[in-house]
Amino acid sequence: MITLTKVPNSLRGDLTKWCQEIQTGVYVGNVSAKIRDGLWDRIMRDIGNGQATMAYNTNNELGYTFKTTRSDRDVIDYDGIPLMMHLVVPNKAVKHGFSDAAKLHKAKVMSHKRLEVTDKLEKVLSESVVSLDIETTGLDVTKDQIIAIGAAKKNSCFYSLIKSNTIVPKKISDLTGLTSTILSDEGVDLRVALVQLKKFIGSLPIVGYNVHFDEAFLERGYKDIQEPCLSNKIVDLMPVIKKTNKFLDNYRLKTVLEDYKISNRHPHRADSDAKATLELAIQLIKKQNLNI
Known part of the structure; x- marks a missing residue:
């Protein structure tokens, strides 16, 4: 005060x-x-x-x-x-x-x-915020699995593929470029990835786009490995965009990034989406539409 x-x-x-x-x-x-x-x-x-x-x-x-x-x-x-x-x-x-x-x-x-x-x-x-994005085998948190995790700070990035014990659906492979073979060859155990993610994030507040989807999967993931869930402050940028940009055709991340002239070279790749989301957060901060 x-x-x-x-x-x-x-x-x-x-x-x-x-x-x-x-x-x-x-x-x-x-x-x-x-x-x-x-x-x-x-x-x-x-x-x-x-x-x-x-x-x-x-x-x-x-x-x-x-x-x-x-x-x-x-x-x-x-x-x-x-x-x-x-x-x-x-x-x-x-x-x-x-x-x-x-x-x-x-x-x-x-x-x-x-x-x-x-x-x-x-x-x-x-420099005091971290963005977060994940890719999954589907939308159902009770049965689908995390297959990739991306997070970005101002000058560093975290990216990890996750081994999956289920077949990656073709539509997900077409969207993300990830297959069961790639995950088997390059992925790590979920426990390893989640522990490393928590270390990367530290105590920083988290931003994401429609981040409650990611939050739900991560919460279940930490429970599955019997580790405490993330306790960081989490801010969803989607409601901020809906409040400040009321005349967009839609509020998909791709549309929003184009409106803010932010390049995302690899859409639906967790690290690329996280970097683009961080840039979106920084622009919102500069325009005083976002206060972390």
């Missing part, structure tokens, strides 16, 4: 990109520690003559802590408990600007800096 008083309107507008203003000057949001620190840096840079206080979750006895720019307050640590100390300070004169030309120059400089900070925040977001 962030509270602002007497700050420039431009700063208030910036914060609404990441937080919701529930009352004048009071902002709430759910962001990562990196984004939180980035927002505080932006506040410190653009606050002008105003004041700001931020409260956020942390590992202490209270479960939260806070920091402030107020000159009449100071945050102190009392045996691990944060307290707000009231200070006695003399009144300070308000610092005024100079000529209109100087103010215009300052506005241009600040606008440039805001763009730089926005780019940095977008970079942090795009």
Whole structure:
């Protein structure tokens, strides 16, 4: 939670990109520690003559802590408990600007800096998410099997074929290019693939397109190998696209990628679909349609 008083309107507008203003000057949001620190840096840079206080979750006895720019307050640590100390300070004169030309120059400089900070925040977001896609022998989670798993981060990719004890249907082979022979020769046991996938993902939030299909198969897979399921935050991009692009002919991944001019060289190949989905997520982040 962030509270602002007497700050420039431009700063208030910036914060609404990441937080919701529930009352004048009071902002709430759910962001990562990196984004939180980035927002505080932006506040410190653009606050002008105003004041700001931020409260956020942390590992202490209270479960939260806070920091402030107020000159009449100071945050102190009392045996691990944060307290707000009231200070006695003399009144300070308000610092005024100079000529209109100087103010215009300052506005241009600040606008440039805001763009730089926005780019940095977008970079942090795009590097703090992983996309996911799987291929299966069919649509029925109770009887069909995973045959390929793909996941992508900004600068790395995970791809694994899975050995299957069933014959891959011809229509699936035609769609994915995977056959029972290929899986037998190049695939690994499901346990190996799922353990490696969990290591690749770590604690990052996951994005996918119609990802609940993938989530259901993975959940069953982890249960089959008697391992804990993924506990990461999972975000489905399909509802986001339906909300922001209401006039598409359809919402198949191929159509959406074409609309966003994203190349997918090998459709229905798990790693290629995952890379394309990650690029889609990054574009949505840049357009401020997606907040992870």
